[in-house]
Amino acid sequence: MAIINKLSSAKKRMIIAVLAGLAAALLMFAYAGNLEAQANAAQRAALEEYGGTRTEVLVATKDLLPGEELSADNTTMKPWLVDLLPSGVLTNPGEAYGKTLAFPVYHNEPIAAVKLGGRGELIQVPDGLSALSVPIRDDMAVGGSLLPGSSVDVYAIGANQVSLVLSDVLVLECSNGMGMQQSDSRESAGVVLGSSSRAALKWITLAVRDETVTELLHAARDNTLCLVLPGLNAGASLTQYSLDNSSSAEAPLDGGGWQR
Numbered sequence: 001m002a003i004i005n006k007l008s009s010a011k012k013r014m015i016i017a018v019l020a021g022l023a024a025a026l027l028m029f030a031y032a033g034n035l036e037a038q039a040n041a042a043q044r045a046a047l048e049e050y051g052g053t054r055t056e057v058l059v060a061t062k063d064l065l066p067g068e069e070l071s072a073d074n075t076t077m078k079p080w081l082v083d084l085l086p087s088g089v090l091t092n093p094g095e096a097y098g099k100t101l102a103f104p105v106y107h108n109e110p111i112a113a114v115k116l117g118g119r120g121e122l123i124q125v126p127d128g129l130s131a132l133s134v135p136i137r138d139d140m141a142v143g144g145s146l147l148p149g150s151s152v153d154v155y156a157i158g159a160n161q162v163s164l165v166l167s168d169v170l171v172l173e174c175s176n177g178m179g180m181q182q183s184d185s186r187e188s189a190g191v192v193l194g195s196s197s198r199a200a201l202k203w204i205t206l207a208v209r210d211e212t213v214t215e216l217l218h219a220a221r222d223n224t225l226c227l228v229l230p231g232l233n234a235g236a237s238l239t240q241y242s243l244d245n246s247s248s249a250e251a252p253l254d255g256g257g258w259q260r
Contacts, residue, residue: 053081053082053083054079054080054081054082055079055080055082055085055091056077056078056079056080056091057077057078057079057080057085057089057090057091057110057111058075058076058077058089058090058091058092058093058096058110058111059075059076059077059078059080059108059109059110059111060074060075060105060106060107060108060109060111061074061075061076061107061108062074062107063104063105063106063107064101064104064105064106065101065104066100066101066102066103066104066117066176067100067101067117067175067176068100068101069098069099069100070096070097070098070099070100070101070111070116071097071098072093072097075093075096075097075111077093078108080110085110086110086112087112088112088113088114089110089111089112089113090110090111090112090113095113096111096116099116099117100116100117101115101116101117102115102116102117103115123172123173123205124172125172125207126170126207128209129170129207129208129209129210130207130208130209130210130213131172131173131205131206131207132205132206132207132208132213132216132217133173133203133204133205133206134203134204134206134216134217134220134225135202135203135220135225136201136202136203136204136225136227137200137201137202138176138200138201140224140225140226140227141201141204141226141227142227142228142229144176144200144201145176146171146174146176146201146204146227146229147171147174148171148172148173148174149170149171150170150171150229151168151169151170151171151229151230152169152171152206152227152228152229152230153166153167153168153169153227153228153229153230154166154167154169154206154216154219154225154226154227154228155225155226155227155228156219156222156223156224156225156226157223157224157225157226158222158223158224163219165215165216165219165225166206166208166212166215166216169206169207169208170206170207171204171205171206171207172205172206172207173204173205174201174203174204174205175201175202175203175204176200176201204227
């Protein structure tokens with residue numbers, strides 16, 4: 001007490017302010033803990049009032065889009081009434097962690113096995129063709145909403161030239177989470193417009209002839225690729241366009257693409 005009396009009034013005020021701040025922080029922590037305890041108690045009371053068997057299930061801690069990988073950062077285990085659970089809900093995090101989603105999952109929604117993507121499944125490659133993945137962005141691939149099963153034309157955009165590399169190429173797989181939605185015909189246009197339930201497109205897998213693999217790899221290395229989705233009666237009249245003189249040429253790139 002004698003020590004405090006010897007302190008100046010400014011130092012006394014500082015000490016009082018620090019002590020008041022610590023007391024306020026402790027009260028806030030206690031209040032937050034009390035709120036969490038009340039919420040858990042209310043949840044337990046509601047479950048007990050309803051009755052039935054409960055189990056721990058894996059739920060999303062935020063809205064998740066197709067293509068996102070499940071982990072401890074975006075999921076948690078929560079008690080759930082068995083009678084209210086859809087079939088196939090995951091009860092073991094090890095069954096989900098490291099796997100990707102094929103469909104969107106919303107905040108606090110139990111995660112069902114059917115919503116996991118088939119990244120481990122084998123891609124079905126047509127006879128006589130090879131599967132080749134190339135990097136691509138949404139703005140270079142019809143807004144990123146292409147579906148497996150559609151047919152596209154592949155253009156290469158260089159510093160001074162735009163060239164048709166391959167035409168009528170089958171899309172086998174996409175990184176945008178649309179892999180489970182197959183496009184069965186060209187009449188469907190092979191695209192989902194205005195889709196917000198997907199991840200950004202980073203790569204696309206195409207079915208190409210063996211003799212065009214090297215050509216497409218060179219084009220992807222030296223240029224920016226652009227995928228064009230033709231309509232039913234569209235024609236590929238443009239095979240090469242020079243940005244220097246705005247003139248067109250009828251000859252495709254070396255190596256030969258699939259020309260209409």
